[in-house]
Amino acid sequence: MMDLLKLLGLKKQSSKDVAKERLKLVLIHDRSNVSPQFLEMVKSEIIKVIQNYMEIDEDSLDIQLTKTNSEDGERVVPALVANIPIKGMKNAGR
Amino acid sequence: MSEVIVITSGKGGVGKTTTTANIGTGLALLGKKVVLVDTDIGLRNLDVVMGLENRIVYDLVDVVEGACRLKQALIKDKRYDGLYLLPAAQTRDKNAVTPAQMVKLCDELRNEFDFILIDCPAGIEQGFKNAIAGADKSIVVTTPEVSAVRDADRIIGLLEANEIRNPKLLINRVRQDMVKRGDMMSIDDIIDILAIELIGVVPDDENIIISTNRGEPAVTDQKSLAGQAYRNITKRVLGENVPLMDLNVSEGLLAKMKKLFGIKPA
Ligand SMILES: Nc1ncnc2c1ncn2[C@@H]1O[C@H](COP(=O)(O)OP(=O)(O)O)[C@@H](O)[C@H]1O
Ligand SMILES: [Mg+2]
Numbered sequence: 001m002m003d004l005l006k007l008l009g010l011k012k013q014s015s016k017d018v019a020k021e022r023l024k025l026v027l028i029h030d031r032s033n034v035s036p037q038f039l040e041m042v043k044s045e046i047i048k049v050i051q052n053y054m055e056i057d058e059d060s061l062d063i064q065l066t067k068t069n070s071e072d073g074e075r076v077v078p079a080l081v082a083n084i085p086i087k088g089m090k091n092a093g094r
Numbered sequence: 095m096s097e098v099i100v101i102t103s104g105k106g107g108v109g110k111t112t113t114t115a116n117i118g119t120g121l122a123l124l125g126k127k128v129v130l131v132d133t134d135i136g137l138r139n140l141d142v143v144m145g146l147e148n149r150i151v152y153d154l155v156d157v158v159e160g161a162c163r164l165k166q167a168l169i170k171d172k173r174y175d176g177l178y179l180l181p182a183a184q185t186r187d188k189n190a191v192t193p194a195q196m197v198k199l200c201d202e203l204r205n206e207f208d209f210i211l212i213d214c215p216a217g218i219e220q221g222f223k224n225a226i227a228g229a230d231k232s233i234v235v236t237t238p239e240v241s242a243v244r245d246a247d248r249i250i251g252l253l254e255a256n257e258i259r260n261p262k263l264l265i266n267r268v269r270q271d272m273v274k275r276g277d278m279m280s281i282d283d284i285i286d287i288l289a290i291e292l293i294g295v296v297p298d299d300e301n302i303i304i305s306t307n308r309g310e311p312a313v314t315d316q317k318s319l320a321g322q323a324y325r326n327i328t329k330r331v332l333g334e335n336v337p338l339m340d341l342n343v344s345e346g347l348l349a350k351m352k353k354l355f356g357i358k359p360a
Contacts, residue, residue: 014276
């Protein structure tokens with residue numbers, strides 16, 4: 001019943017759910033700030049894997065934490081976005 | 095073996111001083127020898143919460159500067175056996191003490207006391223660094239609000255970075271009526287986010303204000319719900335396994351009677 005009302009847009013999300021979602025998002029940023037090495041670690045691992053298949057431009061590789069809409073479109077969720085320019089494919093990839 | 099426990103939070107006004115006073119008094123009531131150390135230099139509060147403000151002669155800064163002996167600065171609470179207060183200086187600032195001096199002080203206090211409770215100032219600057227310097231354990235106080243939980247998360251990270259492992263969480267000022275209608279994060283919500291072990295939950299209770307007015311910690315008041323919560327927490331500090339209390343009884347007797355007779359609360 002609750003969910004039906006929510007679907008029909010008749011029931012507002014409770015304020016504590018809003019609070020919880022906002023907290024989760026803000027903490028993802030706070031926590032990654034506490035350890036700036038974290039993204040660097042992720043970055044170097046990703047480079048390692050991708051280099052098995054493609055030639056990439058390591059210097060202009062960009063990776064960051066951001067937010068996006070969830071699949072059901074109801075919530076905002078954290079997302080890891082990577083922009084990896086490809087210079088060429090390696091033979092193994094064919 | 096004595097324990098040095100720092101009570102901290104990041105955000106101000108969430109209940110650190112109230113918690114220090116109540117757990118400390120609770121431990122003394124159970125026969126432990128306890129000293130409460132107020133490290134909020136410049137904004138001392140623990141003395142008035144404990145009702146000991148008229149007995150201060152020397153303070154924490156006098157002790158670390160060697161202006162008096164440690165014993166001269168300790169105020170004995172005559173109401174509860176084994177309970178002492180080391181007050182903060184009011185006319186100095188946080189930089190009057192260093193972390194190394196705090197470590198030395200805590201080690202000296204270990205010779206005399208079972209429990210050394212450190213009331214930490216708000217923030218993450220010098221005052222915080224001083225307060226945690228000599229601590230073995232920590233209790234992180236939060237309220238069920240976004241800003242307080244966020245700051246608690248930051249503090250947990252800093253405690254762990256300073257090798258104070260396994261901080262325990264105390265959730266203060268919970269209003270079960272608001273939790274029920276979805277307008278306040280529940281205990282589970284907060285634990286889910288902070289992912290540390292809970293040491294207790296204290297309801298929002300007007301008895302805290304009344305007892306603070308009188309300078310008598312609520313833990314000594316058998317009728318106060320917050321007092322009961324602090325008695326439970328005190329036992330958990332001693333390692334006892336006490337179940338969480340039912341906060342649903344938090345509505346006053348009057349509200350319950352009204353409900354019983356079908357009168358809607360005003
Ligand atoms: N459980 C509670 N219920 C009602 N009031 C509370 C409760 N805990 C703390 N307070 C009140 O909140 C205020 C701040 O508490 P305090 O212990 O001084 O916080 P802090 O030391 O973290 O700044 C005080 O006025 C205190 O009486
Ligand atoms: Mg305080």
